[in-house]
Amino acid sequence: MVVRIALERQGYRIMEAVDGKSGLDLALAERPDLVVLDIDMPALTGIEVCQELRRLHFDAPILMLTGRTLLDDKVTGLNAGADDYLAKPFESREFLARVQALLRRHQRATERPAILVFDQLVIDLRRRVARLAGEPVEFTKTEFAILELLARTPGRPVSRETLLDIVWGYTRFPNTRTVDTHVWRLRKKIGDAGEEPRWIKRVHGQGYLLSEDAVATQE
Numbered sequence: 001m002v003v004r005i006a007l008e009r010q011g012y013r014i015m016e017a018v019d020g021k022s023g024l025d026l027a028l029a030e031r032p033d034l035v036v037l038d039i040d041m042p043a044l045t046g047i048e049v050c051q052e053l054r055r056l057h058f059d060a061p062i063l064m065l066t067g068r069t070l071l072d073d074k075v076t077g078l079n080a081g082a083d084d085y086l087a088k089p090f091e092s093r094e095f096l097a098r099v100q101a102l103l104r105r106h107q108r109a110t111e112r113p114a115i116l117v118f119d120q121l122v123i124d125l126r127r128r129v130a131r132l133a134g135e136p137v138e139f140t141k142t143e144f145a146i147l148e149l150l151a152r153t154p155g156r157p158v159s160r161e162t163l164l165d166i167v168w169g170y171t172r173f174p175n176t177r178t179v180d181t182h183v184w185r186l187r188k189k190i191g192d193a194g195e196e197p198r199w200i201k202r203v204h205g206q207g208y209l210l211s212e213d214a215v216a217t218q219e
Helices: 002-009 020-030 046-055 071-079 092-109 141-152 160-167 176-189
Strands: 035-038 062-066 084-087 114-118 121-124 129-132 200-203 207-210 215-217
Touching (some): 020 035, 020 046, 084 092, 160 176, 176 200
Parallel strands (some): 062 084
16 A cells, blocks of 8 residues: 555556466566565465566566565565565655666666667667668567567577467467467568578577577667
8 A cells, every 4th residue: 555655646657466476467468667576475475476577588677575574585585586675664765766766777778779680671679660771671569579589688599488478478378380480480571581590590499599690789
């Protein structure tokens, strides 16, 4: 109640969940700018929700709230992927200061939009636009999502399971052939459909990776 009132007074739009499982589903569906978790929640604990969000590459900041004050509890929360940890009881001013600091830090980290360059094809992932020799090229929402996920860790493979989790949603699991089909379509669009792909490569037993040569950062 205190948290909700403090945030609403500052003009933030709030989404609430009654337990850890519904909170996890809500965060993955709505992709909020920040998640506030209480460690002691039914269905799934705050630690479990935090771990699952990070496993699914949810990169928005997470603030953990708890009545536990032992150092080990704090370390556990931070190791689970939380960005900050606030013990109860706390003043609303301190809580809001932590929220604002996390949002500022995250905004700075994401200010530079990711640009992918495939020879003459340039894709702006933030603006969701692509151009080939200056002419617009159409990509589907799913294709942009795959490229964005691969671009988060260029040079490192992303498993099919992770692609299914994030691109197709937490509760929907197409078979792995769906991933392969969409990657094949992507390769065709970026001119990478040869027997030895240059940009999107398959790593046996590990998934797909995006070549680091394709990733640039817009200044």
